[in-house]
Amino acid sequence: MQKNTLKSGIEISEVGLGCMSLGTDVNHAETIIDEAVQQGITYFDTADLYDYGENEKIVGKLLKKYQNQNDIVIGSKVGNHFNKETKEHYWDPSKEHIMRSVKESLQRLDLEQLDLYMLHGGTIEDNKDETIEAFERLKEEGLIKAYGISSIRPNVIDYYLKNSNIETIMMQFSLLDNRPEDLLEQIDQHGVKVLARGPVSKGLLTSKSTEVLEKKFKDGLLDYNYSDLTDTISKLNSEYDNLSAVTLNYLKSFNALGSIITGASSPKQLVDSIQNYHETLTEEQIKHARSIVKNLEYTNHLS
Known part of the structure; x- marks a missing residue:
């Protein structure tokens, strides 16, 4: 499998496993x-929040x-501060919380050093410089090798690109949710890699697209109302045998892709x-698929 290299030299596979869905049955996981x-x-x-620490373990x-x-x-x-017993959690990007939490995560993961540590969200109102200082300190202390953010807020992404040494940005990204396209040039210019989550849009871009559409998307998706979405999925299905391969090839076509x-x-x-990842589409096939879907843009958190 193709591997992509972060600024620190860490190599990551072009497909990564999102472990949130592993569940708590160790044998099955x-x-x-x-x-x-x-x-x-x-x-x-x-993430530390997944199953309130159990996922890391x-x-x-x-x-x-x-x-x-x-x-x-x-x-x-x-x-996120979280309480395993009450299942409550609240946002806290403070230096104190990050410095303490990394040690708890390392203990649960049974590691001395974490390869990549990411801020699990973030708003423009956060004390971002304090957050960055915490991550830099963790690198200096050798507790982490690299850091990044998980965000779909353009203003937050812009700040971290310009004021920190982030190496990754995790963001929702697929053929249907192509909003990140507007940010990719800037991200690539900073040598940062995108971790694309939601690549099959909750099953819409799979062999079960029609079933998923009826079950989960009666209210539409982003700028698509139900009718738009039905027409778009129908058009894609009429021209492509494998929608998962289409969206994965679309994502692979960007230089900024990390995983x-x-x-x-x-x-x-x-x-x-x-x-599906290994199934290859031509550049023309990818461009045509892209022409079938809407051009989406971020409309919130722009400044």
Whole structure:
């Protein structure tokens, strides 16, 4: 599998496993993790908030046997105070919280150093300089190798690109949700890589698109009302046999791409995703698919 290199030299597989959907059954999660490694995935994405710390524990435990032989890269996220018992959480991007939370994440992951640590959200009102100072301090102390943000707010992204040494931006990105296109040139100019989440738009860009459309999208999606969405999916299905391969090839066409983050609830689902990733479309096929969907733009958090 193709690997892409971050500014710090960390190499991540072009498909990463989004571990949020692993669940809390360790034995079941192990079948998915093992299949991911078998398929060439080396980037594994988690967060302290996922299952209120349990996800990090499972990821750390199951990846332990691969740590020294498969170039495994683990990314986690921070910024939420949470209470495991009450399931309550609130936003806190303070230096104090980040400095304390990384040690808790490292303990749960059973690591001495975390490869990638990302801010799990963020607003323009945050004390962003304090947040950046925390991440820089963690790098100096050797507790993390690199840091980034997870955000779809253009004003927040712009600030971190101009004022920090972020190496990744995780953002919702697919053929249907193509809003990030407007930001990619700036992101690429700063040598930052995009971690694309939601690549199949909650199942709309899969073989089950019609079923998913009826079940989940009666109210439409972003700038699409239900009728628009139905017409668009119908047109894509009439011209392409594999919508997942289309959206994955679309994402692969951008220089700023670091990794496509895919979730999996079973080993078979993961194998199917990797097969779709390896299916190659021509540049013309990708351009044509792009012409079928709407040009979307961010409308909030612009300044």
